[in-house]
Amino acid sequence: MIWDALTLQLGYNATLVTLGATLLGMAAGVGGTFLFLRKRALVSDAISHATLPGVALAFMVMVALGGDGRNLIGLLLGAALSAAAGLLLVSWLSNRTRLAEDAAIGSVLSVFFGLGIVLLTVIQTMSAGRQAGLEDFLLGSTAGMLRNDALIIAVAAALTLALVLLLRRPLTLASFDPEYGTAIGQNVPRTDLAMMGLVLAVTVVGLKIVGLILIVALLIIPPVTARFWSERTDHVVLISGALGGIAAYVGAALSAAQPNLPTGPIIVLVGFALFALSLLLAPGRGALSALLRHRRYQRRVHLRQGLLALAHGQPIYEQLTLRLLRAEGYALPDGVATKAGRGRAAKALRDETRWQLIRRDPAYEAAAQQYDGLTPIETVLTADQIREIDSRIDMRGGVMA
Amino acid sequence: MTLELASNRETAPTSRADSPLAVRGMTVSYGQKPAVFSVDMTVEPGNMTAIIGPNGAGKSTLLKAALGILTPLAGTATVYGKPVSEQRHRIAYVPQRASVDWDFPTRVIDVVLMGLYPQLGLLGRIRPVHRARATDCLARVGMEDFATRQIGQLSGGQQQRVFLARALAQDADLYLLDEPFAGVDAATEKAIIAVLKSLRDAGKTVVAVHHDLSTVAEYFDNVFLINTHRVAEGSVEEVFQANHLQDAYGGRLAGAQMDALQLS
């Protein structure tokens, strides 16, 4: 059953929904990256919560016009309008008043949601039963979706993805270096507007699949995950799109195969699992590798400082330093240097002295930039250069240990 | 001429136990690049010491790590011979102006009263005597007329003076200032230095991160030169010399600037 779902053999509707979700996941992953890089990830939370009153109002308007009220395109249009209003209010509050953006986001999302709830209770009393579809927008629901709706979502998701890919270049530039973007004549406010438009499109298209409470996860989790795997903006964009697509595809397929697995939460949890793995295990930025690197670095620093202290005949104050020196056989428990320790201490002191000399000399400015207290000088300078430095040390009459 | 830094660390005249602020083997790093590496510093009591060095030399970082605001990778700091955590009541710290939320809803006088917090405790009432003391501290920096102003409405120089007034209210023995003259007007600079000198004359110790080489000799008694490492430490006459500055600043200090300092 799960295999059938993953290979898209669960019927026309389920396949459409899975494909639509995958396309949407990719669009959200790519679009969300720009939001994340501009440090505005949670603006999407305001946008998504702000869709609720729009959905309810659209329903009421369509009923008032004599329609059924459940026309998906109409509902999504309403969602887009009120989300845009919410977005405008967020930027008005944070630009025109003294409120910070987080307070603006939080107030807009909660007030719009509250208003939406009020309108939903109004609808409940309007004509019992007919509103059943609207609650699905909170948490998403793909079970028993109409064929027409599934088609609309798949097409809209494909269009959103096409739009994202079209705007990829200017958005990458604007999120990486807005000032440079301005300098080369890019209209940054307009690019920002385009970015928000994309986020809005992803949100609205995703409402029916993932629901308005969880749609932000699609925009936030894949970029954050991708960031662990690359330092290059263009790579992060691609990885994030791929991760978003994978999470949405696996999630939607699993949910189609099992009755008790709601689509939105499963997609989010698959995405979160990928995030957790990356957080812990990614090379470079992952937590484990960062921890090991920090420990290694701290030990090198302590060892180096310990050796320098030995070379100067100074007492060693810190236990960790002493422990490391003893473990390497450079010092005895009372802090006195061993023969090996004296040799290493002399070498460390000589290195340090050379480093200090080249850091004072403008001629070596490029090499001196690489100073971190630990790098052996042989890896930066040629043997000739080191000889030249050493001759200066002798000339200055400094003490060579 | 001796090679000061790595090869010849003469023991400072002030012992570690007497020093208002003694730092040993301090290393602080952001990521894998040390901002401060294995620095020793011994501040002399009853003096004004400037911490100087090029941009990014670790001046502010050293101060923050010594105070425990940043966690160092290695090293210790003592204040009057004891760990900093036991001597907080003897320290007054003036942070960089930019490190604070100036939009915060509070008045000038309230900021100065914050300096009395250690005395007041959690719930101690603010009495007229405390207000009088805060007003007095404001008067010493020439800001008494601004007591009820919202802090966000002050100019940069005025904000800096309010910070100094708060430090005065703490009635400490050791005053640590991070770039007190950054972005302030000339009048404020004069006012601040007058207050600091009066503190020194009253036997207090002042340490300031400073970046304007042209005023070092005029304002300070001692100099601590840093460029990730300690470059030199001692009186202005001894340390504030062309060779040491060249050592600290490398090629970044042009000959013309050296001439302007009238050093050779």
Place this chain on the structure above:
Amino acid sequence: MNGSEFVPLSLVPMLTGIFVAVACALPGNFLVLRRQALIGDAISHVVLPGIVVAFLLTGVVSTWPMLLGAAGAALVAVLAIEGVLRLGKIESGAAMGVVFTAMFAGGVLLLEQSDTSNVHLDVEHALYGNLESLIWLDATGWGSLFDPEALATLPVELPRMAVTLLFVALFTAIFWRPLKISTFDEGFARTIGMKTGPLGLGLVIVAAIAAVAAFDAVGSIIVIAMFICPPAAARMMTNRLEYQIAWSVLFATLAAVLGYVLAGYGPLWIGMRDSVSAAGMIATVSGVILGFSALMGPHRQRGAAAPAA
């Protein structure tokens, strides 16, 4: 409106609404000033998984296990956000977004997987509560307030919320100075020996306690509105923290009273038969108050002109 109608039907929900609004607004002032307003958003979203887990562990829908479960989930969320921030070195908004959506998704999934169809535990209830259901059946009028027998049947949400408000108010009063100083100038706070880390965590935990106690009555969304809207509106009325707190309490109370009245009676005035969601209306009114304050508040704009030195 006479007492025999008001006391049994409206007094308890109105008071509960006021207590909720004020209990959330107090810590909300500091969250807004610390640029941590969205912590309230994150906390309120993880209340759902908390109560679901509590239900699955105990098998019953009762108050204390659910409160504990929600509080536990809030604590887990705060620690997880802090952990992601430190380990991943990413922006705090993104860290919050990752954690609360994942936990919320987990809660919904658990709910769908377990057999809760025969008990009253559903997502909508956790999201927008049911303030109107807090009816005091045995009350007959104002006199019931002094009648021990009638008081025994007072809906338990009211005293619970009163105790929560008392606790939050005490916390704010006792730690007033540390909260103020560390919010304004954290570096200075540390140099005078304040433990700013535990203090910040304490503030978030107090906010979580308010949110958890409130969600049952009003749902988790109005909680976000109360954390943010009254303090944000209050900030634009004054430049003194003491007065800002007072304004925020006033605005919170106003939103609760007006919101409840408009939800209960507003629809009748315009000819509709049934009332609308009180929690939703309270959030809406708080937004309207914020809107007025943003348009007309005397201190709505950042730093007025600086006079010459």
